[in-house]
Amino acid sequence: MTAEANPEPNDAIDVILTQWRRERPDLDLSAMGFLGRLSLLTRAVETQVDDMLASHGLGxxxxxxxxxxxxxxxxxxxxxxxxxxxxxxxxxxxxxxxxxxxxxxxxxxxxxxx
Incomplete structure (x- = not known):
């Protein structure tokens, strides 16, 4: 079994990367995927922290x-x-x-x- 050369997008970041690859195949997008997912993770953690603090009446x-x-x-x-x-x-x-x-x-x- 081999991996597909162009797998179906799994998330919003994959969609963005697929679009960039189509428009600019010459670009190195390795950092873009990592940083995009890191940004999503950061927002998710911040939401959890904000919710926890709010449950104690704090910002x-x-x-x-x-x-x-x-x-x-x-x-x-x-x-x-x-x-x-x-x-x-x-x-x-x-x-x-x-x-x-x-x-x-x-x-x-x-x-x-x-």
Whole structure:
């Protein structure tokens, strides 16, 4: 038994590759198939992560803040400017995330003793 030279497309990526092969047989499409499938997998994983976080009332942004605080070690505190730098976001954006987390009872703010 031998493999077919032009197998039937199995998914959307195969359809795209078949079209490219027909139009531009000179192109090396080896990376395109891999990257296309990687993109599909990434979207599927992101959907699963978003659903799991949503079941806990969180978005990725809020989770990122909580994860940054947890990995900072005891006493699991940081000033907002440190958090915004660690997450590469604006201070205003961080304030908004902290407000949402505080309203949800997932963190408690305190005054910086310094």
């Amino acid at each position: 990725r942004g809020e989770f990122d803040v909580l994860a940054a605080l947890r990995r900072s070690g005891p006493p699991y505190t940081q000033i907002p400017s440190e958090l915004s730098a660690a997450l590469m976001m604006s201070r205003a954006g961080m304030t908004s995330r902290l407000d949402r987390l505080e309203s949800a009872g997932l963190l408690q703010r305190s005054l910086d003793p310094a």
